Amino acid sequence: MQAGKDASVETIHREMTAFARRARAAAARMHPRLSLVAYTLLAHMSERRDCRATDLAQAFLLDKSTVSRQIATLERLGLVERRPDPADHRVQVLLPTTAGAAVLAEATRAARRTVCGRLADWDDTDLARFAAYLTRYNDAARQQG
Amino acid sequence: MQAGKDASVETIHREMTAFARRARAAAARMHPRLSLVAYTLLAHMSERRDCRATDLAQAFLLDKSTVSRQIATLERLGLVERRPDPADHRVQVLLPTTAGAAVLAEATRAARRTVCGRLADWDDTDLARFAAYLTRYNDAARQQG
DNA sequence: CCACCCAGATGTAACCTACAAGTATGCAGG
DNA sequence: CCTGCATACTTGTAGGTTACATCTGGGTGG
Structure with a gap:
């Protein structure tokens, strides 16, 4: 990889790391x-129908125990509903409640x-290109991880 | 803001949030x-000469107490050195030790x-443009926050 | 039926973080 | 000089987030 490319990659890495570090506080x-994690979990299960805890763990590189506890909290707050999957009793289908959808939207x-x-x-x-770049980058990351 | 713009902004927000959520685990x-926080602190004080704890707190939206503890840990691990500022005895100038620089480089x-x-x-x-977009976005965020 | 796999929950312990309060230094007026 | 206030950092405290190991209970193939 030659010099120009190398400099770009370095910048991309540095800026994305800096952004990630600020993200938690910024979300708060x-x-x-x-919280950032609660928000992303809620958003993900809102976008995808028939979302399971395992899906969330995989999507965000979280341990299943972490997801389990986060879901439990969200349920206690009345933001998420768990619906046992009739096809497989081990599985719980997750979906935001009305209140959950409202909080998420807000x-x-x-x-x-x-x-x-x-x-x-x-x-x-520029906006369109930036959006496309981010999507492309994340897709590559998802495939990689 | 019209439709095309709106869709781009939505994508940018969604993808950046997803990225942020994965970043911690990815860094691990x-x-x-x-850790992600230790890495970013070390990197920041390595890039900027005469870095102080307050600078780090501001740069990453962290509480000063959090930074204080992180620095203490890094010092205990022998990765960071604190040097009292002769010009102002309240201030400690932070810099990576040789070991710290090595771990950071690795x-x-x-x-x-x-x-x-x-x-x-x-x-x-595309790389150059993506790098420029990220830098531009983060600069705006830094000014905002 | 048994051995194994998979989804999820729980015990435990570590880490990260914020808010509040404390210490110590610098600085500006009187 | 002393007082009051601001700044830089530390410490007490408490809660949130996370991972690893382990457990439970439901599926599946032999």
């Missing part, structure tokens, strides 16, 4: 009622507002 | 000896290898 500010709105602020002066082409 | 895999190498794998089939233009 954007939506105080939902959190997403707050976060979107913040992100929007950062992207306010970007033109459409 | 890439360099098991250095961790960076491991992480860079992983990131490189994800970016292997990107051409130079």
Whole structure:
């Protein structure tokens, strides 16, 4: 890999690491009622129908015990409902409750507002390209991990 | 904000959140000896001369007490040295020790290898643009937060 | 029926983090 | 000089997040 490429990769790594490090605190500010992990779990099970705990663990590189506890908390808060899968009694299908969907929507709105602020002066082409790059990068990461 | 823009912003938010959520575990895999927070702190003080604890707290949205403890741990491990600032005795200038620099370099190498794998089939233009976008986004975030 | 696999829960312990309160240093007025 | 206030950092405390090991209970193939 030659010099120009190398410099770009270095920048990408540095900036993504810096972003990741800020993300937790930033999420706490954007939506105080939902931690970053709770938010992502709720969002994931909202996007995908018939989501199971194992799916969440795999998607976010979390231990199944961690997911189990997070789900338990979300259930205690009335944000998530567990529905036993009739086809396989080991499995629980997870889905946000009405309250859960509302909290999620509210959190997403707050976060979107913040992100929007950062992207306010970007033109459409750059936004579209940035979105595509992120998707492409994450897809590669998912395949890798 | 019109439709195309809106969709891009949504994708950017979603993908960055997903990435952030995976980052901790990914970092643990890439360099098991250095947690994500320890890595970023060490990297930051390595890049910037005369780094102080307050700088780290501000850069990564961490409480000063958290930084204080992290630094204490890194010092106990012999990876960081604290040097009292002669100009202001309240301040401690932080810098990686030789061992710290070595561990950081090793961790960076491991992480860079992983990131490189994800970016292997990107051409130079896309890499350069992606790097620039990330930098631009983070700069906006730093100004905002 | 038995041996094994898989989804999820629990025990345990470590780590990360924030808020509040404390210590010590610098600085500006009186 | 002394007082008051700001700054840099530490410590007490408590809660949240996480992983590894282990357990339970349901499936599956022999």
